[in-house]
Amino acid sequence: MQFTHDTTSDDVRERLFTLDDVAGALWTPVGPAGPRPLILFGHGGGQHKQAPSVVARARRCVAAGFSAVAIDAPGHGDRPKTERDQQAIAAIRRRRAAGEPVLELIVSYNAALAAEAIPEWQATLDALQKLDEIGPAAPVGYWGVSMGTTIGVPLAAAEPRIAAAVLGLMGGDALAEPAALVTVPVQFLVQWDDELVARETALALFDALGSAEKTLHANPGGHADIPAFEHESALAFLARHLDDQFQGMPTEGVGWAAAEATARR
Amino acid sequence: MQFTHDTTSDDVRERLFTLDDVAGALWTPVGPAGPRPLILFGHGGGQHKQAPSVVARARRCVAAGFSAVAIDAPGHGDRPKTERDQQAIAAIRRRRAAGEPVLELIVSYNAALAAEAIPEWQATLDALQKLDEIGPAAPVGYWGVSMGTTIGVPLAAAEPRIAAAVLGLMGGDALAEPAALVTVPVQFLVQWDDELVARETALALFDALGSAEKTLHANPGGHADIPAFEHESALAFLARHLDDQFQGMPTEGVGWAAAEATARR
Numbered sequence: 262m263q264f265t266h267d268t269t270s271d272d273v274r275e276r277l278f279t280l281d282d283v284a285g286a287l288w289t290p291v292g293p294a295g296p297r298p299l300i301l302f303g304h305g306g307g308q309h310k311q312a313p314s315v316v317a318r319a320r321r322c323v324a325a326g327f328s329a330v331a332i333d334a335p336g337h338g339d340r341p342k343t344e345r346d347q348q349a350i351a352a353i354r355r356r357r358a359a360g361e362p363v364l365e366l367i368v369s370y371n372a373a374l375a376a377e378a379i380p381e382w383q384a385t386l387d388a389l390q391k392l393d394e395i396g397p398a399a400p401v402g403y404w405g406v407s408m409g410t411t412i413g414v415p416l417a418a419a420e421p422r423i424a425a426a427v428l429g430l431m432g433g434d435a436l437a438e439p440a441a442l443v444t445v446p447v448q449f450l451v452q453w454d455d456e457l458v459a460r461e462t463a464l465a466l467f468d469a470l471g472s473a474e475k476t477l478h479a480n481p482g483g484h485a486d487i488p489a490f491e492h493e494s495a496l497a498f499l500a501r502h503l504d505d506q507f508q509g510m511p512t513e514g515v516g517w518a519a520a521e522a523t524a525r526r
Numbered sequence: 527m528q529f530t531h532d533t534t535s536d537d538v539r540e541r542l543f544t545l546d547d548v549a550g551a552l553w554t555p556v557g558p559a560g561p562r563p564l565i566l567f568g569h570g571g572g573q574h575k576q577a578p579s580v581v582a583r584a585r586r587c588v589a590a591g592f593s594a595v596a597i598d599a600p601g602h603g604d605r606p607k608t609e610r611d612q613q614a615i616a617a618i619r620r621r622r623a624a625g626e627p628v629l630e631l632i633v634s635y636n637a638a639l640a641a642e643a644i645p646e647w648q649a650t651l652d653a654l655q656k657l658d659e660i661g662p663a664a665p666v667g668y669w670g671v672s673m674g675t676t677i678g679v680p681l682a683a684a685e686p687r688i689a690a691a692v693l694g695l696m697g698g699d700a701l702a703e704p705a706a707l708v709t710v711p712v713q714f715l716v717q718w719d720d721e722l723v724a725r726e727t728a729l730a731l732f733d734a735l736g737s738a739e740k741t742l743h744a745n746p747g748g749h750a751d752i753p754a755f756e757h758e759s760a761l762a763f764l765a766r767h768l769d770d771q772f773q774g775m776p777t778e779g780v781g782w783a784a785a786e787a788t789a790r791r
Contacts, residue, residue, distance in 0.1 A: 453742075473746070474746075474753075475745070475746060476753075476755075477716075477718075477742070477745075478743055479744070480740070480741050480742075481739075488739075490741075501755065
């Protein structure tokens with residue numbers, strides 16, 4: 262893992278890194294804070310590790326007592342687009358322009374990306390756990406909707422270090438099988454008027470999740486219209502589950518999670 | 527409004543009252559606390575104003591910075607059962623015992639109760655607003671699922687003092703028309719495996735709500751299996767919306783709501 266940039270603002274340190282073919286960004290508190298839960302951010306299709314929505318949520322996570330990391334998905338951000346990527350993107354654009362359904366095309370393309378992204382996420386997690394400020398025992402959560410869910414569902418099914426996941430804005434039959442293998446608590450977001458993912462297919466993916474504890478949050482509006490309060494709710498969900506794992510770890514720096522836990526009592 | 531009992535435990539004062547035919551319970555903090563938001567609790571079918579689940583949530587509300595009130599629905603609790611009530615209850619029991627769908631029967635019976643309960647709630651609110659510890663300006667929220675929603679939907683449609691509502695565990699075509707007239711923010715609970723309310727009919731009632739801001743929370747399990755974290759989420763939802771109205775009012779005693787608001791920033 263090579264760090265290539267290191268900047269700090271508003272008490273959040275942001276470092277860019279490369280790890281073989283992967284390009285990522287890591288957000289941690291300034292100064293020594295000790296181990297704390299780590300949130301993996303999976304960005305949406307066409308976005309990247311430093312998309313404004315990713316950076317905003319990652320920085321909020323740090324303020325709330327977590328560390329956060331995002332990596333570019335294959336063909337996204339700093340990573341080269343292959344012939345496959347270019348063809349898939351062009352096909353999706355043509356269909357959208359023609360007003361035709363694109364979900365199955367997106368799911369199929371993203372499944373190919375997920376097959377590469379899962380070992381990349383696992384290698385990233387291996388490397389991060391060797392850093393003093395992350396450590397091998399930090400509870401790990403995943404947060405990614407839309408394409409972040411087409412990668413996140415098989416990742417959560419395959420990677421036992423992930424203890425809780427925020428997913429959503431996705432559906433499609435191809436995800437039902439890996440979804441059934443997910444057993445960790447999931448908070449699943451649905452946009453009630455999603456123009457890309459029909460309501461029924463999103464509800465079916467929630468239904469397919471194997472998790473004993475799963476909770477669905479649906480709100481009016483289109484694919485990009487998740488209300489801000491759901492970001493706070495997602496943080497509270499992750500804090501609730503990762504705090505359980507966090508017992509016995511140093512509590513320095515987990516101010517928000519601790520405040521939430523107190524408010525819940 | 528006549529107070530008939532007055533007890534205090536764990537810093538919560540519980541007073542029973544009657545108001546014409548209505549029997550109710552009011553929960554407030556001990557000592558002078560100044561005006562604070564008021565939550566109206568609508569109990570479930572077969573329950574009453576002091577059902578354990580109502581009392582637990584009401585006392586939690588007081589600890590969180592609200593006042594709380596519940597009244598017996600017609601034919602429930604301390605109120606006499608009419609011939610109509612007895613016939614409806616017997617018919618619902620027969621159908622449940624035979625494994626037949628009961629939702630439309632429940633909705634139809636509850637609609638008759640709601641027609642009486644709405645003016646009763648309004649008279650209760652009139653009387654409470656004359657008490658020093660409630661006052662005329664306290665923001666008002668409503669919280670009632672199942673039968674509490676068959677009454678709460680037309681009540682929220684008719685009563686402009688209600689500024690936000692927690693509803694759910696209900697469906698049925700007969701509620702679609704009043705639901706369309708509800709305009710305040712709603713948090714709507716669905717139990718994914720509800721044995722009384724089919725998933726589709728609950729989703730349809732959420733869909734029918736006229737509110738620009740409405741949010742659906744669905745969880746696995748049966749009609750009675752709402753997870754405890756949804757009670758805390760409902761409190762946070764009510765705090766978020768009633769706090770907005772609470773600006774300029776004395777803030778003494780709204781510790782939990784204020785802490786939540788701080789955590790959200």
